[in-house]
Amino acid sequence: MPQTVLITGTSSGFGKLAAKKFQAEGWNVVATMRSPDKETGLTQLDSVLVTRLDVTDIPSIDTAVAEGIERFGEIDVLVNNAGLGAHGLFEQYSADEARALYETDVFGTMNVCRAVLPHMRERRKGRIITVTSVAGLIGGPGTTLYSGCKFALEGFTESLAMDYHAWGIKVFTVAPGAFDTRFNTSANDAWDRGSDEYGQYGRKMGAYMADIIDNMKKAGGKQSDPAEVAEVIYACATEDRPIHNVVGVDAEGLAKTLATMPRQQMLEGMLARLPKLDDL
Ligand SMILES: NC(=O)c1ccc[n+]([C@@H]2O[C@H](COP(=O)([O-])OP(=O)(O)OC[C@H]3O[C@@H](n4cnc5c(N)ncnc54)[C@H](OP(=O)(O)O)[C@@H]3O)[C@@H](O)[C@H]2O)c1
Numbered sequence: 001m002p003q004t005v006l007i008t009g010t011s012s013g014f015g016k017l018a019a020k021k022f023q024a025e026g027w028n029v030v031a032t033m034r035s036p037d038k039e040t041g042l043t044q045l046d047s048v049l050v051t052r053l054d055v056t057d058i059p060s061i062d063t064a065v066a067e068g069i070e071r072f073g074e075i076d077v078l079v080n081n082a083g084l085g086a087h088g089l090f091e092q093y094s095a096d097e098a099r100a101l102y103e104t105d106v107f108g109t110m111n112v113c114r115a116v117l118p119h120m121r122e123r124r125k126g127r128i129i130t131v132t133s134v135a136g137l138i139g140g141p142g143t144t145l146y147s148g149c150k151f152a153l154e155g156f157t158e159s160l161a162m163d164y165h166a167w168g169i170k171v172f173t174v175a176p177g178a179f180d181t182r183f184n185t186s187a188n189d190a191w192d193r194g195s196d197e198y199g200q201y202g203r204k205m206g207a208y209m210a211d212i213i214d215n216m217k218k219a220g221g222k223q224s225d226p227a228e229v230a231e232v233i234y235a236c237a238t239e240d241r242p243i244h245n246v247v248g249v250d251a252e253g254l255a256k257t258l259a260t261m262p263r264q265q266m267l268e269g270m271l272a273r274l275p276k277l278d279d280l
Pocket residue numbers: 008009010011012013014015033034035053054055056081082083084085104108131132133134175176177178179180181182183184
C-alpha cells in the first residue's frame with residue numbers, strides 16, 4: 001500500500017519538486033499551499049491532493065490534515081518546507097516584520113507539527129522532515145532574523161527527536177545551501193532601506209553578500225540543482241539518515257569546516273573579511 005506525505009509550501013521551489021518526486025515514486029501526496037486555485041501542474045497528477053494550508057492559519061492546517069487522512073487513510077511523513085527569507089541588517093527590519101517571519105518560519109512549522117503528531121503517535125510511527133538552511137548552522141551578515149528562525153528549527157527538531165523517540169517517530173532537518181528558487185529573488189530583502197550611514201552600509205553588505213551567494217551557488221564548479229534538495233528530503237522519508245542533513249556543495253563544505261575548525265576561528269575569519277565603514 002502506498003505511503004502518504006503531506007508537504008507545506010508546494011506552490012514553488014523545493015516543495016513543488018518534493019511533491020513531484022514523492023508522486024513519481026508512487027506515494028500519495030497531500031500537496032499544500034496558500035493559494036491552491038492558482039496551481040495547475042500538481043492538480044493534474046494522480047494520487048496528489050492539492051489543498052489549502054497556510055502555516056500561520058491553524059484552522060487551515062487542521063482542515064488540510066483531516067482532508068489528507070480522509071482521502072489517503074493516514075499521513076506517514078510530514079515535510080515542513082514552507083518558509084520566508086529575510087536578508088538585510090537587523091535595524092532595516094521592523095519589529096512587526098521580525099514577528100511575522102517567526103510566525104511563518106518557526107511557529108508555522110510548530111503549528112503543522114502539532115496538527116500531525118497526535119495522528120503519528122496513535123500509529124506509533126511517522127517521520128517529520130523540516131527544511132532549515134545553512135543559515136541555521138552559522139550566523140552570517142544580514143541574517144539576524146532568518147538565522148534566528150532556522151537555528152530555532154534546528155534546535156526544535158533535535159529536541160523533538162527526543163520527545164517522540166518512544167513513539168517511533170523520526171525527525172530530520174534538511175539544511176540547503178544557496179539554490180536558485182523564488183526564495184533567492186530580492187522580494188524579502190531589506191538591504192536598500194535607508195539613506196543614512198546604516199542604510200549605505202546595508203547596501204554595501206547586500207552587494208558583498210550577493211557575491212558570496214553567487215560563489216556559493218557555483219561552489220565546486222557547478223550550479224546547484226534544486227532537485228537535489230527534493231532527493232535528500234525523499235531520502236529522509238525512506239532511508240536511515242542522520243537527524244541533521246545538509247544539501248548542496250556549499251552546505252557540505254560548510255558542514256565539513258564546522259566539524260573540523262574551531263567555531264570561533266571560523267567566525268573571526270568571517271568578521272575580518274566584512275566591508276568597513278571607511279569603504280562607504
Ligand atoms: N532557495 C534557497 O537557497 C534556500 C536555502 C536554504 C533554505 N531554504 C528554505 O527552503 C524552503 C523552501 O524555499 P524555496 O527555496 O523552495 O523558495 P520558494 O520557492 O519561495 O518557496 C517557499 C514556499 O513557502 C510558501 N509559503 C510562504 N509562506 C507560507 C505560509 N504562511 N503558509 C504556507 N506556505 C507558505 C510559499 O508559498 P506562496 O507561493 O504562497 O508564497 C512557497 O511555496 C524555505 O523554508 C526556505 O527557507 C531555501
